[in-house]
């Protein structure tokens with residue numbers, strides 16, 4: 464029997480690549496940054512596709528891949544770039560890499576909170592120019608103690624963010640979600656509230672939920688207006704959870720005090736985008752998952768899914784039904 468064909472659209476870690484090469488598949492290790500046209504041409508006839516969010520996995524792609532395709536394995540926890548219903552209709556298994564980057568993302572969420580509250584980018588810029596004096600009113604920010612943090616989405620990442628926050632002396636954290644999660648909430652001492660309450664009461668709102676029809680554009684100008692004017696919003700989930708133009712307006716109108724974004728729309732964000740013009744808005748290039756440890760775990764899980772799927776086994780990290 465011919466070997467299974469596997470297309471990989473991103474750069475694997477050295478360890479993961481060696482493992483994949485040893486599995487005897489016919490590999491197409493595509494150069495990163497594959498155009499849609501190249502993706503469509505390379506996906507034809509493959510049995511497994513290892514992909515990232517830049518690759519839109521829709522009907523067109525699945526049709527182009529054809530009947531051979533058995534597994535789509537995304538190297539991410541999020542899978543909003545995959546048309547799950549279309550994959551299901553074709554009997555294609557879909558896997559992701561949950562929990563591999565939880566610690567990395569939670570660490571970066573804390574970093575973003577502190578960067579915004581303590582005006583770290585402005586401080587770094589000031590140190591570089593040497594234009595600072597030892598007076599005591601320079602770049603005053605806010606500390607975390609006694610602040611109310613609201614987490615939108617108490618999944619793995621939201622919980623990991625809350626665990627980290629307890630050491631900072633924050634007030635009892637709030638969370639909103641599709642439903643209460645009493646067991647997890649008890650572990651981290653969080654209180655379930657409706658979204659409106661969370662928005663109105665929080666000093667720091669950290670978006671950790673998945674992107675789906677109910678969370679797309681959840682944060683509008685109207686929602687920003689319900690926040691305290693001293694509040695900041697952090698997004699380590701997906702850009703489309705915020706109506707980005709309305710965030711720009713809210714920052715311009717000083718409706719909120721700042722934002723820290725690891726995700727945005729589109730990615731990369733054009734260099735002349737308005738969000739880069741606000742000193743109180745920290746924008747990072749979607750690097751929350753970017754630690755060596757997380758990356759290795761993600762690549763290995765992505766391969767685990769392919770190996771299982773091509774052996775007609777259930778995927779160890781299947782997307783939820």
Ligand SMILES: O=CC(=O)O
Nearest residue numbers: 539540541564752
């Ligand atoms: O964005 C990264 C992920 O979904 O893992």
